[in-house]
Amino acid sequence: MAKERRHLPGTNTRFLKQLEQASELADLGGGGPSELRVFVSGTPAAGAVLFIYVAAEHVKIPANGNHRLYADLPPAADWVADISGGSGSIAAALLAGQSDGAFDFPMGDVYLAPGDTLVITAPATADTSIGDIAFTLQLEPADPSEMPGPIVAGGGNYGTIGMV
Numbered sequence: 001m002a003k004e005r006r007h008l009p010g011t012n013t014r015f016l017k018q019l020e021q022a023s024e025l026a027d028l029g030g031g032g033p034s035e036l037r038v039f040v041s042g043t044p045a046a047g048a049v050l051f052i053y054v055a056a057e058h059v060k061i062p063a064n065g066n067h068r069l070y071a072d073l074p075p076a077a078d079w080v081a082d083i084s085g086g087s088g089s090i091a092a093a094l095l096a097g098q099s100d101g102a103f104d105f106p107m108g109d110v111y112l113a114p115g116d117t118l119v120i121t122a123p124a125t126a127d128t129s130i131g132d133i134a135f136t137l138q139l140e141p142a143d144p145s146e147m148p149g150p151i152v153a154g155g156g157n158y159g160t161i162g163m164v
Contacts, residue, residue, distance in 0.1 A: 033066075038135040043073075044122040050081065051120040051135070055112035058142040061091075063108045065138035069093050069101030073131035081135075082121045085112070093120065093135060103137075111147050 038051045071079075075095050083091035083103075090110050095101040112118065120135060 033138050033140050036135075036137040036139055038120065038137075040133040040135075043128055043131045044126070044133070046122065046126040047124050048122045049119060050122055050133075053118040055114055055116045055118070057114055058144050058147065059112050060140045060142040060146075061105075061110040061112070061118075061137055062140060063105035063110070065140075066136075067103045067138055068136040069095065069103065069134070071095055071099050071101070071130050071133045073129060074099045075127040075130040077127065079127050079130055080123055082123075084119050084121065085110070085116060090118075095130070095133075111142055113144070113147065 036053060040050045044050055075097055077097055079095040079097075081093040082089050083093060090107060091103055091105045093101060093103055110118075
């Protein structure tokens, strides 16, 4: 059965062909890096949980990865969001009184096993000038054999970052 092509009002055949090719490329996968994108609308409350991610497969968040942090309305002073897993802090998202920020991974690369959670939390003291924050974290597939330390049944990370 031949593929039926429907033209939407205002579209042309060339555009539809480009869209089809892009869709085919997206379906290839490839196991390369992907991104975890988070947008927090408005001004976060003190200590608010901004985002929770639950890993569906083994992933690595490289400490020197292509991570981005931006606030449409910059904070009045330094603003530091905590990124934690299981048993404690594993990274920080830093906005030093400006719109563009950076990430700090003091213990190096972060590995997550299926079921592990990653939580981004706003600082304990609210900054009412900050608003509309976007986080982008690079994720890479991780082979379970490359994970630091033994795999704990039921998920949980281990080794250098001490997640449970």
